[in-house]
Amino acid sequence: MYPNVLETLKALRPRGLAVVTNKPMAHTEKTLKALGVESLFEVVLGGDSLSTRKPDPGPVTEALRRLGVLPDQAVMVGDSPMDIQSAQAAGVRVAAVTYGFRTGVELMSYSPDFLISAFAELREVVK
Template sequence: MLLSELYNPGLPQLVLFDLDGTLLDSVPDLALAIDRMLAALDLPMAGQSRVRHWVGNGAQMLVKRALAHATGVEESDLFDQAFTLFLHHYGLCCAEQSKLYPGVEALLTFLRDNQVSMGLVTNKPIGFTERLLDEYDLRRFFSIVLGGDSLAEKKPHPMPLLCAMDRLGVAPVQTLMVGDSRSDIKAAQQAGCKVAAVTYGYNHGVPVSAYQPDIIIDDLAELFS
């Protein structure tokens, strides 16, 4: 069990999870919403492969990257209109094609059964986050859920992780962050907790090893098998 290597002889008291690219492959629905947004603006659509490299820093940054690609302009005057369109379309399709990654429910069940507290810390807006947790029956596992608009800062700032630990009364030394990107790794490192990074998520084409997480895994099941 990889967790025992970090928290010998037992388990962490708290595990914080990212959502997109860690627990849920949400790119198919994000790409659908982005393409519908672009079509409504009479701009060329992006496609799923491009969107996969744009996600990970919140909805606003995703829309900015899509507009920059479609218009060739870094800061587009269309942003406000585009962001409103994106929120509308993603609200209609956010759970159509997204899928949980292998091992998600098994890991969450294992941690719950071993009295490990869990939290979700994502840069996705909290409204969509809560809806997806309900759609995929995950809310029951988490003692705290923080979205990208829940606090004044979002990852890679450590504030969301520190807030979650403070509210649940767990010290950084007894906390593990599980994520897929630079934002997750940097937030955990600045918050003073260990971090496990998955290789299959959204990190803009850069290997997660470049940011020196404590553990690198190809499958969530590796944490407890």
């Protein structure tokens, strides 16, 4: 797990957290459990949870519905162009992280609302 992720997730938990991934649900649940963070998320959607996957906005929209949150009240964190495209199509602000699968330079070409280099920066983004 990247530095400050657990602490940041715990701090943001009262606001409602979801996981939206294209990975299969069984793999996603196993990973969250292995990391000890499964209880921090109210909603978890895998790539096989719905009939659509990112970059379609459907999974993000469904996560928002289950959380009872409007798009303008949410921020999606992602490390791929598909994350950014899915959030934007759902009308959700997106914070792209500069670590993970893509570089900050590459992600900036997709016009995320925020670019963060440390997960703890997310606390400032959601204020």
